[in-house]
Ligand code: HEC
Ligand code: HEC
Ligand code: HEC
Ligand code: HEC
């Protein structure tokens with residue numbers, strides 16, 4: 001990776017370089033950063049995500065357009081709340097502060113849904129997994145690694161999914177602990193907390209520690225063919241049939257959402273067919289969210305036709321895909337894919 005030349009200088013040289021910018025430093029100090037923690041309930045104002053994004057460039061890019069960013073503007077949510085009339089729905093979709101004892105709706109930047117300050121701003125400080133290592137920190141920082149790296153944070157709003165996960169954890173006999181939500185839903189990345197956009201800020205960033213952290217891209221698309229999520233067993237059955245068993249190996253239900261309506265589809269196509277995500281006769285495995293596959297649960301069924309509605313051919317292998325389709329969403333997620341043995 002390309003490294004800015006400042007980052008390759010020893011710290012002492014960086015200090016000399018830094019103090020050769022006294023005017024810039026003075027300017028930066030005087031312009032003030034108090035707006036980053038200033039919330040005025042009466043005026044309905046507070047720090048928006050773009051304010052944070054000027055320094056936390058990567059985190060902003062990852063969060064922007066994620067499901068959490070869309071939690072308020074989502075047309076499904078707007079419709080389900082009768083154009084935001086139902087106030088009982090707002091606390092989880094535009095939360096003020098998930099660290100407080102009681103979740104309440106925010107009064108600023110509503111269109112940002114679950115925004116940076118929802119998860120990080122509490123009592124005038126930004127709480128995160130680490131203490132500040134920076135030369136100049138424009139807002140107070142408090143480290144609380146236990147909260148930010150564990151499922152409880154997600155469980156503040158994903159109540160059902162969290163309690164299912166907790167039950168799986170206590171039922172789990174193996175010595176290796178089950179992963180926290182973050183370990184599957186937020187990919188690992190190594191970086192500094194901020195990124196420089198000009199010479200001065202690049203110099204400042206060069207003082208920061210690099211940490212192994214997790215990406216803010218929390219989207220189903222990142223879970224395509226997630227290893228170990230589901231197990232597919234196929235066995236040949238007489239009379240040109242295939243017997244298929246799907247086992248949910250996740251520590252939560254499959255589909256995992258409690259409010260999102262999703263269906264689980266099985267797509268069986270001759271092996272060399274060009275990938276078609278959802279042909280008309282795909283088999284519906286689980287259609288409603290009230291009856292999902294529980295952790296460890298499995299479902300078995302026998303197929304005598306492929307997803308084009310054609311009878312299975314003796315001596316042919318098929319490609320088998322498990323696909324998650326959310327109601328009201330155009331895209332479908334491929335959860336797993338395998339090739340069957342030859343049909344008898
Ligand atoms: C306890 C927190 C909480 C409250 C209160 C809440 N929601 Fe949600 N909502 C969630 C979570 C978490 C999800 C997404 C994940 C899931 O489906 O489990 C969600 C997802 C949704 C979705 C689906 C959006 C999509 O992508 O399909 C709709 C619609 C929705 N909520 C409407 C409502 C309505 C209407 C109310 C009030 C009656 C409400 N919510 C109250 C937490 C909450
Ligand atoms: C002018 C630049 C700047 C702006 C704007 C800014 N921050 Fe920061 N932030 C920093 C620096 C510098 C640190 C300390 C980084 C370090 O020590 O590695 C930091 C640290 C943090 C941390 C702790 C990081 C960790 O590793 O635990 C969080 C969380 C955070 N900021 C959130 C925010 C939020 C939310 C906003 C917007 C309301 C914001 N910041 C605005 C520069 C900025
Ligand atoms: C403040 C409440 C809240 C917190 C905290 C929260 N979520 Fe969500 N989450 C939601 C809501 C609301 C939605 C639905 C947004 C929508 O689609 O309208 C959602 C959506 C999702 C989705 C569905 C994405 C999709 O594309 O359908 C996943 C996955 C998810 N959250 C995982 C997590 C994880 C992992 C954590 C913890 C790191 C977390 N959430 C923390 C409220 C929350
Ligand atoms: C072992 C990895 C793993 C862990 C741990 C995990 N998930 Fe998931 N999660 C997945 C996979 C894979 C999917 C996609 C399949 C599905 O929808 O269930 C998913 C789906 C979801 C969905 C979207 C469901 C839908 O149908 O739209 C939500 C919401 C979610 N997880 C929340 C959580 C929360 C909250 C936790 C922690 C309590 C958590 N997950 C822990 C792997 C994991």
Ligand code: HEC
Nearest residue numbers: 049052056059060063114115116119128148192193213214
């Ligand atoms: C749903 C809650 C949630 C939202 C919304 C959120 N974060 Fe985070 N943030 C987390 C979690 C969880 C971690 C810890 C991840 C880890 O283990 O590395 C984290 C870590 C961080 C860190 C320290 C790790 C790093 O990447 O350097 C910074 C800085 C940060 N967030 C800034 C932001 C900013 C800026 C925004 C808005 C653009 C934002 N966060 C939105 C939950 C959230």
